[in-house]
Amino acid sequence: MDPVNILCVKWGTKYGPEYVNKLHSMVQRNMSRPYRFVCLTDDETGIDPAIETFALPPIGIPEFDAATGWTRLHGWLKVTVFAVPLYDLTGPTLFLDVDIVITGALDEFFDPPGDFIVIKEWDKRDETGNTSVFRFTAGAHAALIADLAKSLDTVQRDYRNEQEFVTSWFSRQGKISYWPKSWCVSFKRHCMHRGIMGFFKPARIPEGAKVVVFHGKPNPPDAIIGRSGKWYRRVLPVDWVRELWR
Incomplete structure (x- = not known):
């Protein structure tokens, strides 16, 4: 069986190297097929030497090549994963955000056919996806960068x-599809109990979940100690995050 790729991006100072290292460790425990684990980064300091690291690839757009990203809006540089070539990476590639918790086997993410498979954004009715977890073919989408x-x-x-x-x-190209709803869940929307029950019951893992996405606040280390990050949201300490995010 040919190896597949697991890819992440870390740049700037929002997330430290421990996020990459823990992601690598979680993937090791949840993948049975052969794979390469690759991190694109502007600073490899503190990243486990067992992890393949490459510089964020240039894509010919000054704002991105200078690592400033969306200069007037958000600064994420995930779009650089569509660079052609993407170093020596080819074939099926699963992108994972560094601030997730893996709760189940990842092998099935390589089974469904499709050019671009992504999480369906939970609070949108249109085609918008959440790119915390998506699969694509490395080196196959130069037109996205050109456009x-x-x-x-x-x-x-x-x-x-x-x-x-x-x-x-990808939707305009007719090339988008979505993961089964149960596979990728939101910590805030699907794991935490609603209303007053959130004051008495810690967050749980929904049945069938393989990845829990932490978007906004809290982040995994916050959930471990029961820190919400928002005055209006109570988070009790979550033991399963402590156990799995390592």
């Missing part, structure tokens, strides 16, 4: 963030 380069100002005006542009682009 972004020739219309950067328009894109920045029309799209609130990077994932909206990426999922809209």
Whole structure:
């Protein structure tokens, strides 16, 4: 069986190297097929030497090549994973955000057919996906970068963030599909108990979940100690995050 790719991006100072190292460890415990684990980063300090690291690839757009990203909006540089070539990576590639907790086997993410498979954004009715977990073929989507380069100002005006542009682009190509709903869940929306029950019961893992996405606040280390990060949301300490995020 040919190896597949597991890919993540870390740049700037929002997430330290421990996020990459813990992600690598979680993947090791939840993948049975052969794979390469690769991190694209602007600073490999503290990242486990067992992890393959490459610099964020240049894509010919000055704002991105200078690692400033969406200069007027969000600064994430995940769109650089669509660079062609993407170093020596080819074939099926599963992108994972570094601030997730893996709760089940990942092998099945490589089974469904499709050009671009992503989480369906939970609070949107349109085609928007959440790019915390998506699969694509490395080196196969040069047109996305070309379209972004020739219309950067328009894109920045029309799209609130990077994932909206990426999922809209694949939707217009007729190449988007979505993971089964149970596979990727939101910590805030699906794991935490609603209303007053959140004051008495800690967050749980929904049945069938393979990945828990931490978007906004709290982050995994916050959930471990019961820190919400928001005055209006109570989070009790979550033992399963402590056990799995390592």
